[in-house]
Amino acid sequence: MDIEKNKERFISLFETYIKRRNSEHLLNYIINKSDFFTAPASTRYHGAYEGGLCEHSLQVYDCLKDYLSRPRVKEIYELDVSEETIAIIALLHDLCKCNVYKTDTKNKKINGAWQQVPYYVFEDPFPYGHGEKSVFMIQHYIPLTAAEAMAIRYHMGFSSTESDSQVGQAFNKYPLAFALSTADMEATYFLENIQKHEENNDE
Template identity: 60%
Template sequence: MNLRDKYIELYNTYIKRDGADKLLEYMLSKSSDFFTAPASTRFHGSYEGGLVEHSINVYECLVDYLSRGRVKDIYDLNYDSETIAIVALLHDLCKINCYRPGTRNVKDERGVWKTVPTYEYDDKMPYGHGEKSVYIITGFMKLTREEAFAIRYHMGFSGCEDKRCIGDAFEQFPLAFALCTADMEATYFIEGK
């Protein structure tokens, strides 16, 4: 099964909320490049389809994180499968239509310059990162408060917002911390550069 089909299967299996069908329809439409977009310009998932792959990786990391050790036994964070799928599979919708193919020059191992393909960041709707994902999703379906905060603060302390707000969000909404952890695990350990 290819990544597109796997994503759609996860989405349709777990996300049943009113409006979810319209959101997926948008993601599959010509108005969206979600299934072909990279996850970044030069780092993790910086290739065609990197965004959908990253979203699946985050989903798998979040499911694993919430089911093991202290998180499961001590903190007893019980989220339904729909909430987990929503925050993980949709956390980076802000990256839809933000990257365009380009080229850059780099030296090869012999010191010779060559032109290589890359992506350039070109966001036509600069509304932030997590907040833009929340904005896009809520145009189609409702989010719980905890889902919205998890998606909004999934970048954790690597974002540019006030650090007190991030800490407060993590304290009040543990799913935000869990999603951030899953996102970092997928980005740095599974996908790497």
């Protein structure tokens, strides 16, 4: 993984497609006031490494683009989504993960000897939830449509803390929410496993 390359691609996609009022202020926050490009995506699950958050966001973008390009999605599901909306909901769905991961050390036995190794801990100074916090943070800078807000809010799908019926209602009313959740799961459960497999084969 190349952190700088991912940063450059993220900024390029943002500047190319996101033209909404005050979007430049949102990008300035991401670049200059957050750790978005170096933060992990989690403490020990997917993307639990430096730069994991940006990399995961780009993977979700690629997966969502692919999902929405399918003929049946356009023709049967009638999902015709603008490039700006795709970029907003995919690149920013996990904005809530900025500035919440800290590094600490713990003892771990390696080759029979105890050593101190670094690990991530989660410390949220503004515990406002997950998807809803991303919506809150984005809307501090730019307006969102109802479909965009619901997609980001429910991108965790049925693995979130909401009831299944609530998630189902969101997906039924806003197919874009289902599309983003599908892309998020594909990036989390498939792309990262493929990446790990390739890295292990290179060793």
